[in-house]
Amino acid sequence: MTQVDTAETGQGRPADTRLPGMGTGVPAAGTDGTWRARIRRAIRIASRPGPWKRGLLLAAPALLLGLFLLLHAKIPNRIGGLGSLVETFLPWFGLFIPVLLAGALWRRSASAVVALLLPVMVWLNLFGGLLGDKSHPGSDLTVVSHNVSADNPDPAGTARDLAASDADVLALLELTEQARVTYEKELAKAYPYHTVQGTVGLWSKLPLSDTRTVDVAMQGMVGRLADALPAEDKTATPRALRTTVATDQGPLAVYVAHLGSVRVNPKGGFSTNQRDAGERALGKAIAAEQNERVVLLGDLNGTMDDRAFADITAQLHSAQDAAGDGFGFTWPAKFPVARIDQILVRGVEPESSRVLPATGSDHLPVAAGISW
Structure with missing residues (x-):
């Protein structure tokens, strides 16, 4: 049987070989929609803000x-x-x-x-x-400062932890009368010399002399300002002391201070009146200090970035800033957000500064090694 081409015989319709959209005047299905989509996309890209206009x-x-x-x-x-x-x-x-x-x-x-x-x-x-570690090995003297907290449930354990730091000079703050007896008993062997003035004390492996209190509790707080203070802040109990530590390199003046607490409330905002008055009094005492070598240990209830401490920072510099590792936050102990416990010096060089492990207090202890 012979196969016949329908195009030659006229039977049937030949295949349409024309390109889509040509000859008939009718565009192929979907072609017009595709070009419109492309045009719209190009317009969107052209009108989209560049990286300098975004954000x-x-x-x-x-x-x-x-x-x-x-x-x-x-x-x-x-x-x-x-x-x-x-x-x-x-x-x-x-x-x-x-x-x-x-x-x-x-x-x-x-x-x-x-x-x-x-x-x-x-x-x-x-x-x-x-951010970096600026500490150096070796020092002539190691000092430690710790607000042991009046509510500390384990003062004996805290005393043992602090003695294990092997500090030469140890400052304790917020001492209660009952806890003071415990600290004196637990620290007697390691620290034969000590003095307690009110709620602050200093324990030392080296002899102490010329000890006196420094009035930072009610300085400048008179009239209605003093009347507005809570009852617990109106006591005359000393909150700061000054003593001389006899070292092999000569006398070292050591100040221990616990400045007034600060409060935040909706009406008064950040209330620092008592603390700031104590700071000014402490600054005057340090300015009058005859010994060129000075160390200040204490809970100042503020950071050294706070302008309120200008009277002190103009005379002393922070051991943490000079020889620390990191920010050295100390309060509150469970999640420290600020360094309010300070070691400040004049006439000696900080070699190291660190935060010690937590005790039973709501503050962390701080330590520094200093050299002449």
């Missing part, structure tokens, strides 16, 4: 954060002690930087990333020096 709402808070850190000293204190409150927790404002960076990367915003350079540089300028 402007993130760039603005980044710049504000940088200015906030840079100009923190300009925040007024007369409005509820706001300046001191901010400076107490100033390092923690750096946590906003990774949050803003994550937002900038998510938005792929070059402007927000560049804006973040300001708070990063300011924060590193303020606190970058605390």
Whole structure:
């Protein structure tokens, strides 16, 4: 049987070999919709903001954060002690930087990333020096300061922990009368010399002399200001002392101080009146000190970033800043957020500064090695 081509015989219809949309005047199905979609996509891409225009709402808070850190000293204190409150927790404002960076990367915003350079540089300028370990081996004298807490459930255990630090000089604060007896008993063997003045005391392996109290409890607190204080803050119990430690390199003046507590309340804001008055009194005492070698140990209820401590920081420098490892936060012991327990020096060199393990107190002990 012979196969016949239908195109030649005229039977049937030949295959249409024309290109889609040509010859008939009718576009192939879907072609017009495809080109329209492409055009719309091109318009969207062309109108989409570039990386420098995206994320402007993130760039603005980044710049504000940088200015906030840079100009923190300009925040007024007369409005509820706001300046001191901010400076107490100033390092923690750096946590906003990774949050803003994550937002900038998510938005792929070059402007927000560049804006973040300001708070990063300011924060590193303020606190970058605390990130590394600046300690050096060896020292002539080791000092320890610890607010042992009046509510400490185990003063005997705390005493043993502190004695194990092998400190030459040990300052204890917030001593109760009952706990004082325990500390005297537990520390007697390791520290043959000690003095207790009110709620603060100093235990030493070296002889002590010329001991006296320093009035930081009620200095400048008169009239209605004093009347407004809680009853527990109106006592005349000494909260600071000054003594001389006899060392092989000569006399060392040691101050032990527990400044007044601070409070935050909706009406008064950050209330620091008693603490600040005590700071001024302590600053005057240190300014009048004849010995060129001075160590201040204590719970100052504030950080050295707080402008309120200018009278002290103008004369003494922080062992933690000079020879510490990290921020050295000490309070509260369960989750420290601020270093309010200080070791400050003049005329001697800090070789190391560290925070000791927790005891039964709500504060962590601090230690420093110093050299002549």
